[in-house]
């Protein structure tokens with residue numbers, strides 16, 4: 001396959017197991033973990049957990065990524081499309097409130113094929129960096145019920161520094177508008193679990209509160225009223241990140257400044273407790289739910 005699935009527009013050759021594009025992904029799905037997950041927003045995780053399927057590789061690869069092993073190093077196991085469909089079925093049988101596809105942009109054709117083999121009776125969540133093309137998102141229309149995109153930065157300088165993607169917001173803005181168009185206003189079941197809708201996530205970075213406010217301006221000015229926002233304060237520096245200023249957590253003052261701005265704009269949604277600002281909420285990427293013996297697996 002010659003690939004142009006994401007804004008990187010590599011037009012790279014991708015074989016089944018590996019590819020020569022920016023993401024390095026092949027066409028077959030590669031997973032690092034597939035298990036019930038309890039640390040998403042309450043309307044996604046609920047009491048029984050979200051059926052989170054963590055895909056390896058990434059089209060953005062932020063310097064501060066909390067999941068560096070799978071996004072940058074591509075730790076995981078390559079599986080068949082049929083095996084992916086079987087994972088959707090198993091997670092559904094385990095009681096997952098939804099099937100939560102985490103960073104799957106580079107595997108859109110395989111995901112759609114797996115969903116054609118087994119369509120779970122629970123909502124499908126598309127959990128993404130926001131760095132998407134509207135064309136690829138249109139392929140997902142009707143297959144995805146809930147979008148859970150990040151809007152990371154507005155500033156091209158910041159997204160260039162963090163991910164070598166000065167065009168991040170130029171793509172993320174129309175992508176999130178397209179997500180909202182597809183899902184319409186949020187709907188919930190009687191237990192408060194989201195059935196359809198788009199939740200926009202934003203992680204506050206240290207020293208970047210002005211850019212966070214520009215993200216909130218975008219949500220307020222350009223997305224449908226009532227679009228829920230998930231404001232995240234869990235930024236935790238990783239040793240591999242060499243971007244100046246990103247070597248510390250955010251301060252209470254920084255969080256309060258952005259949170260107050262959100263309130264002033266009249267936005268609503270989900271807000272993290274300070275206690276969540278820890279890497280303990282990152283699950284172990286050890287092939288849980290993908291394959292039994294992790295030691296069989298190698299990086300590509």
Ligand code: SF4
Pocket residue numbers: 003004005006007008009010011012014019020021022023024025059105106
């Ligand atoms: S999905 Fe991967 S190969 Fe395809 S355009 Fe994006 S980075 Fe390139």
